[in-house]
Amino acid sequence: LVRNYLVARKTGLPILVCPINNYNPLWMASGIPLNPLYKRILPRHLYERVNCASYGFEWREKSGIFQKYGPAFVLVTTGAVELNTVDPGLVSEVLRRPKDFPNTDIGDVIMGVFGPNLLTTNGERWSRQRKLIAPNINEKISSLVFGESRRQAREMVASYVDEAQGVTNDTVRGLKALAINVLGTAGFGIRRPWKDDATSQPKRQCQRFTYMEATKIVVENIVGAVFPTRLLTLSILPSSWQDIGRAKTEFPQLTKEMLENERKVQESATEARTNLMSLLVRLSDADGAKSTQYLTEDEMLGNLFIFTAAGFDTTANTMAYALALLATYPKYQDWLYEEIKAVIGDKPTESLEYADTFPRLPRCLALMLETMRLFPPLVHIAKQVNKTQDVAVATSLRSYFLPRRVVIYLSSVALHRSLQTYGDDADAFRPERWILDPSVEPGSAKSTIAANVRTMPKGSFVPWSAGPRVCPGMKMAQVEFVGVFLTVCERYTFAPVRLRDDETDDQVKARFEAVMEDSSPRLTLQMNRFEDLKIKWTRR
Ligand code: HEM
Missing domain, CATH: 1.10.630.10 (Cytochrome P450)
Structure with missing residues (x-):
């Protein structure tokens, strides 16, 4: 958690900390069904973190959380450092540069159950399949x-x-x-x-x-x-x-x-x-x-x-x-x-x-x-910063420093309601x-x-x-x-x-x-x- 927090600090963006592993399959499977219970029993500031660490918070929160923290904020868990954004400039750069921002490893675990495919691969293997298909x-x-x-x-x-x-x-x-x-x-x-x-x-x-x-x-x-x-x-x-x-x-x-x-x-x-x-x-x-x-x-x-x-x-x-x-x-x-x-x-x-x-x-x-x-x-598109090099991106709103391996969630729900x-x-x-x-x-x-x-x-529309x-x-x-x-x-x-x-x-x-x-x-x-x-x- 401390290591992830230190990585998140480098971005200079607002940080929310939630000390659980949101990539644990049990958490992934139980997060949504138990969400209403967490909402009832946890104080608002704790629920906000647990909610962000549960799949699909983008729909439950809509634009609210971005109005509070600005066009980008970082969630730190024991499993990952996740940057969430609705800055159209950053969204467009991330999607334009698949080498700097490849698809995530977790997507591979879920969508690759029956073999590597267009959605789960990156680099040469992806580009060969893409050109063919x-x-x-x-x-x-x-x-x-x-x-x-x-x-x-x-x-x-x-x-x-x-x-x-x-x-x-x-x-x-x-x-x-x-x-x-x-x-x-x-x-x-x-x-x-x-x-x-x-x-x-x-x-x-x-x-x-x-x-x-x-x-x-x-x-x-x-x-x-x-x-x-x-x-x-x-x-x-x-x-x-x-x-x-x-x-x-x-x-x-x-x-x-x-x-x-x-x-x-x-x-x-x-x-x-x-x-x-x-x-x-x-x-x-x-x-x-x-x-x-x-x-x-x-x-x-x-x-x-x-x-x-x-x-x-x-x-x-x-x-x-x-x-x-x-x-x-x-x-x-x-x-x-x-x-x-x-x-x-x-x-x-x-x-x-x-x-x-x-x-x-x-x-x-x-x-x-x-x-x-x-x-x-x-409700979001997930990418990650490549594993070898930190990336800098400047948009009309601000400059971003994106440390390697950080996962980036482009929040379609809030973008579409801007x-x-x-x-x-x-x-x-x-x-x-x-x-x-x-x-x-x-x-x-x-x-x-x-x-x-x-x-x-x-x-703005993705x-x-x-x-x-x-x-x-x-x-x-x-x-x-x-x-x-x-x-x-x-x-x-x-x-x-x-x-x-x-x-x-x-x-x-x-x-x-x-x-x-x-x-x-x-x-x-x-x-x-x-x-x-x-x-x-x-x-x-
Ligand atoms: C309303 C219908 C659809 C929506 C909203 C949709 C949405 C998307 C999105 C958002 C992605 C990017 C995912 C990412 O980068 O993580 C994607 C990729 C993909 N979609 Fe669709 N899709 C739709 C229909 C289809 C259909 C009908 C097919 C099959 C013929 C298809 C095949 C694919 C494939 C193979 C990819 C991976 C492309 C790559 O990474 O090169 N989709 N889709």
Whole structure:
């Protein structure tokens, strides 16, 4: 603790000391569930430290702690020295310089459970994988994602309307099923009806998981999955933990089977296959000795996992918050509908082409950006100062001295609610803030994502990170989101179901806002009481 404190002193920034090891797996697993208890029993100044040392304090504190300590402060624990910042200049420099600020070792422990991958590696190994993989998450994949997202969304809402008279509190789970199925298609060429995933039951001990089921379980319980498999499968543990253990045990074998199958299909296929796994198979089968264009077998397992891990919960929860926001503020459903109608007119909507449609829906994308501004799936981005050399950075706010090995947390939540960047209504949901020129008519030639969606100042909006390590799935997630909201808003409206006949509009709004606010950052930010989002779908 003393050594860490002395390192922190070198930064010259305000310091908070908390004498625990916040990287201990037990602390990591118990920190969030016990947080409300700590809040109740500890005096405010002690709780503040314990809270900062527990995962995801960024969501619980929002901008408050930065208003108290300034744009950067340091947390010292027995496990680490952590610098937290909302200085956009520092954020932008840290993300621009991956050599000085590589990804953290702790991220590797969590996201590298099945092998090294794009997210968990640094240096040459990362740059080789990045050059191979990122350019291939391309427009062909986007087109596939667009079509599949629309198909899944149609099936989902039709099922709610036909079978439950439109009333459901299941839409968040439905969106998760939709997202995993879209990834199944784009990532692995597995095409499933929406209902298959949405209604699947927990498996009994003797039944094997499918690949997508095993991945979903591990992704949704990623912190638990860090524990050894032997521990997780102990019969005294709850069955949900045993499921994590089983999914973790089965995952490598399931991946190998899928890859073998893909290789067989590729041998006999007449056309090149378009999904991420087929691409990785081609890359790993290249001759590594002669070329730098290869992936090792363990990198392939790691990357197949990371596509789903990075792309599933992030996109699904963003869609869930957007849906809740649109139900809470219904005038924006009309705002989207106006654009959708202007773009697709009377065309038969089943046959909409991605390339003609997606770029002309700036309002639909603005909805996504505004949702992620208020509810960023990753509440922080973690980097660390490289291990060999201290780094100095000067921004318009101040000069920073960053000793080697210090972990840096870029706080997306507080950055995205900054009054300086977003104005006095920074906490309000206003998707139109993203539209550059509101007088441009939807559907007109100037109404495109490229021409009419605002770009925020560097380092102020980082839901997908930025710089050389920006999320390679950003476009894919945007296409999925726009495809889904285009499909549902074109044909349906949805509204909160009142709990009492005399519940007023304001009370309903406050109730839905409270459900969104009651969120916790797990792997990604998500609503704790998502079943309380009871809504009624109605055909337009
Ligand atoms: C709304 C959806 C998404 C959000 C908010 C999101 C967010 C992010 C963020 C913040 C990072 C940087 C993490 C860090 O540096 O610590 C990242 C990296 C990454 N994301 Fe995404 N992501 C999304 C969707 C996807 C999808 C659909 C894929 C898969 C196709 C994907 C694959 C990746 C990969 C492989 C990386 C590591 C990149 C590297 O370090 O070079 N993401 N994502």
